[in-house]
Amino acid sequence: MPRLDTVLHVEEALMQLKELSARSGVSAASIKYYLREGLLQPGETVTATRADYGDGHLRRLELIQALRQIVGLGIGQIRTILSLADGGAPRLDVLATVQRVVLGLDNPGTARGSSAPGPGDAVVRLRRWPDAPSDARNALNAHLELMQKLSVPVSPATLDVYSQAMDTVAALDIRETVAPEDTDQLILTAAVGMHMHSQLLLKLLALAQASHAIRALEVHGPENSNAGSLTAHPDGQDGP
Amino acid sequence: MPRLDTVLHVEEALMQLKELSARSGVSAASIKYYLREGLLQPGETVTATRADYGDGHLRRLELIQALRQIVGLGIGQIRTILSLADGGAPRLDVLATVQRVVLGLDNPGTARGSSAPGPGDAVVRLRRWPDAPSDARNALNAHLELMQKLSVPVSPATLDVYSQAMDTVAALDIRETVAPEDTDQLILTAAVGMHMHSQLLLKLLALAQASHAIRALEVHGPENSNAGSLTAHPDGQDGP
DNA sequence: CCTTTAGGATAGGAGCACTATCCCAAACTT
DNA sequence: AAGTTTGGGATAGTGCTCCTATCCTAAAGG
Numbered sequence: 001m002p003r004l005d006t007v008l009h010v011e012e013a014l015m016q017l018k019e020l021s022a023r024s025g026v027s028a029a030s031i032k033y034y035l036r037e038g039l040l041q042p043g044e045t046v047t048a049t050r051a052d053y054g055d056g057h058l059r060r061l062e063l064i065q066a067l068r069q070i071v072g073l074g075i076g077q078i079r080t081i082l083s084l085a086d087g088g089a090p091r092l093d094v095l096a097t098v099q100r101v102v103l104g105l106d107n108p109g110t111a112r113g114s115s116a117p118g119p120g121d122a123v124v125r126l127r128r129w130p131d132a133p134s135d136a137r138n139a140l141n142a143h144l145e146l147m148q149k150l151s152v153p154v155s156p157a158t159l160d161v162y163s164q165a166m167d168t169v170a171a172l173d174i175r176e177t178v179a180p181e182d183t184d185q186l187i188l189t190a191a192v193g194m195h196m197h198s199q200l201l202l203k204l205l206a207l208a209q210a211s212h213a214i215r216a217l218e219v220h221g222p223e224n225s226n227a228g229s230l231t232a233h234p235d236g237q238d239g240p
Numbered sequence: 241m242p243r244l245d246t247v248l249h250v251e252e253a254l255m256q257l258k259e260l261s262a263r264s265g266v267s268a269a270s271i272k273y274y275l276r277e278g279l280l281q282p283g284e285t286v287t288a289t290r291a292d293y294g295d296g297h298l299r300r301l302e303l304i305q306a307l308r309q310i311v312g313l314g315i316g317q318i319r320t321i322l323s324l325a326d327g328g329a330p331r332l333d334v335l336a337t338v339q340r341v342v343l344g345l346d347n348p349g350t351a352r353g354s355s356a357p358g359p360g361d362a363v364v365r366l367r368r369w370p371d372a373p374s375d376a377r378n379a380l381n382a383h384l385e386l387m388q389k390l391s392v393p394v395s396p397a398t399l400d401v402y403s404q405a406m407d408t409v410a411a412l413d414i415r416e417t418v419a420p421e422d423t424d425q426l427i428l429t430a431a432v433g434m435h436m437h438s439q440l441l442l443k444l445l446a447l448a449q450a451s452h453a454i455r456a457l458e459v460h461g462p463e464n465s466n467a468g469s470l471t472a473h474p475d476g477q478d479g480p
Numbered sequence: 481c482c483t484t485t486a487g488g489a490t491a492g493g494a495g496c497a498c499t500a501t502c503c504c505a506a507a508c509t510t
Numbered sequence: 511a512a513g514t515t516t517g518g519g520a521t522a523g524t525g526c527t528c529c530t531a532t533c534c535t536a537a538a539g540g
Contacts, residue, residue, distance in 0.1 A: 016516075016517085017516080017517070017518090018515095018516080027498085027499075029498075029499050029500065030497085030498065030499075032517090032518075032519090033497080033498065033499085035518085036518095036519085042518095043517090045517080045518095047506070047507060047508095047516095047517090048505065048506045048507070048516090048517070048518090049505080049506050049507040049508080049515075049516045049517055049518095050506095050507070050508090050516070050517075051516090051517060051518085068497090070390065074496075074497085075496080075497070075498095092453075095453075096450070099446055099449065099450070100446075103442050103443070103445070103446045104439075104442070105443065105446055120447075123444070123447075124447070124451075127448070127451070129447065129448070129451035130451050130454045130455065132454070134447070134450050135446075136443065136446035136447035136449075136450045137447055139443045139446065139447075140440075140443045140444065140446075140447050143436075143439060143440055143443050144440070146436070147436050147440070150310065150432060150436065152432060152433055152436045152437075153416075154440070155416065157412065157416075158412060158416065158437075161408055161409060161412045162409060162440060162441055162444050163444050163448070164408075165405035165406070165408055165409050165441075166405070166441065166444040166445045166447075166448040167448050167451075167452075168401055168404075168405055169401060169402055169405050169445060169448070170445060170448030170449040170451070170452045171448075171452050172397065172398060172401045173449055173452070174449060174452040174453055174455075174456055176393075176395065176397075176398065192390060192392060193392055196383075196386070196387050196390065196392045197392075197398075198442055198445065199344075199383060200380075200383055200384070200387070200394070200402060201402055201405075201406065201441065201442075201445070202343050202344070202438055202441075203343070203345065203376065203379045203380045203383050204363070204380065204402050204403050204406040205343070205406045205409060205410060205438065205441070206339055206340075206343045206345055206375075206376035206379065206380075207360075207363075207364070207369065207374070207376035207377055207379075207380055207406075208367070208369070208403070208406040208407050208409070208410030208411075209339065209376075209410040209413055209414060210336070210339070210374050210376045211364075211367070211369035211370050211410070212407075212410045212411050212413070212414040213332075213335075213414055214370045214372070215370065215414075216414055218370075256485075256486085257485080257486070257487090258484095258485080267529085267530070269529075269530050269531065270528090270529065270530075272486090272487075272488090273528080273529060273530085275487085276487095276488085282487095283486090285486080285487095287485095287486090287537070287538060287539095288485090288486070288487090288536065288537045288538070289484075289485045289486055289487095289536080289537050289538045289539080290485070290486075290537095290538075290539090291485090291486060291487085308528090314527075314528085315527080315528070315529095316527095
């Protein structure tokens with residue numbers, strides 16, 4: 001019986017560690033490190049001095065690179081995602097975890113009992129979103145409570161406008177989403193996509209805020225400052 | 241002539257380093273460190289062995305704490321903001337810098353000539369935002385070019401919906417904004433507010449995406465996964 | 481007189497993501 | 511057979527950041 005690779009005309013390019021390093025641009029030392037950290041599956045040990053790595057390892061390395069350098073995840077976070085994927089978890093579980101990690105749904109130390117009702121539940125009802133507890137929902141509840149604690153006011157109007165806006169955005173996001181078959185590819189596009197889109201959102205928010213601030217100043221007239229200052233870039237002394 | 245403090249009934253509580261440390265909860269060593277780093281103005285040296293710090297120093301320390309622990313800024317970023325404020329820059333300049341730093345408007349290494357037209361300018365026209373080059377606009381242009389380079393597609397529809405959504409949000413943000421008189425207080429509320437609101441937005445986005453994903457699955461039927469998995473929290477092995 | 485203090489210099493420590501070295505045994509090469 | 515490479519494991523070092531600790535001197539203060 002012929003190998004599946006052959007049937008599909010997929011030439012599994014076998015290589016050993018050094019070549020994998022050369023092709024991926026990742027140093028051999030780093031590859032060993034990823035191996036140790038469990039981000040990369042061990043190659044197939046042929047002899048004691050020869051192990052074969054395939055295209056999968058190459059793509060995995062590129063995924064790790066992207067997750068580190070573009071999305072800015074830590075090794076632990078990457079492991080969380082990859083071990084789930086390698087464990088054969090359902091694609092939706094993987095996606096949910098990618099979302100959790102990329103959008104930072106669990107950074108506040110404020111752990112919450114998942115069943116306790118929180119201030120965010122009203123939003124769910126308001127927007128008629130499916131009523132299921134989720135990581136995102138817990139994160140929202142925790143975050144709202146944190147804002148409360150920090151006395152950062154969140155008016156119902158804010159919650160209304162914000163959630164309405166995000167509802168529109170998310171509807172489009174999901175509509176435009178196409179999920180690749182290959183799991184590593186799925187993680188790559190999902191993580192990079194989520195990150196870039198969320199950053200895009202924040203940059204648009206910044207621009208919109210600046211614009212509205214200028215408008216507000218034009219109406220009420222500049223009082224103790226020049227409106228042009230919002231348009232300069234003061235070039236902080238921090239450097240790139 | 242009486243001191244202004246006395247007239248305004250503002251008791252300037254004078255204290256020395258040790259007491260400042262006790263009251264603020266910041267270790268004396270850290271205070272010295274902040275002093276060295278230029279985040280905190282030196283106290284008034286009375287004798288060689290006694291320096292007086294006032295309420296301003298106390299509030300400044302609280303500001304630094306908030307910027308570090310809540311907003312998550314680095315020492316260099318904090319210095320960028322504070323030295324501007326201490327240099328007596330216009331309030332709007334300070335706010336612009338806070339925005340730049342808090343919303344990460346300059347993290348991509350992609351520096352841009354401010355005058356070159358970019359893909360984001362169409363958004364500005366579309367939304368009828370004031371036509372002035374700004375940090376936010378540069379950041380948007382740089383980010384869109386980055387997305388292009390990474391082959392993350394940004395459809396005109398996306399830009400339309402996103403910018404429309406952010407326009408609404410920003411309008412409300414600016415409307416609800418009240419800026420404190422005191423500059424340190426201004427920085428505090430602005431930085432914490434921006435950070436918390438942007439995080440809120442991201443969390444709402446996550447929830448909205450999850451909701452729409454569930455909807456989409458309900459319509460087309462679950463194919464190779466259980467919809468319930470989006471609602472679980474798989475508890476990654478990373479731990480808080 | 482003895483302890484305390486300010487402020488400066490320096491060094492240490494913890495966490496992170498590598499990076500480099502060393503080692504061994506088992507291959508391949510010549 | 512001798513010499514070179516290789517895999518993989520262990521271990522230590524690097525560069526960065528944010529502190530934290532120690533030591534020092536000169537000058538007060540009680």
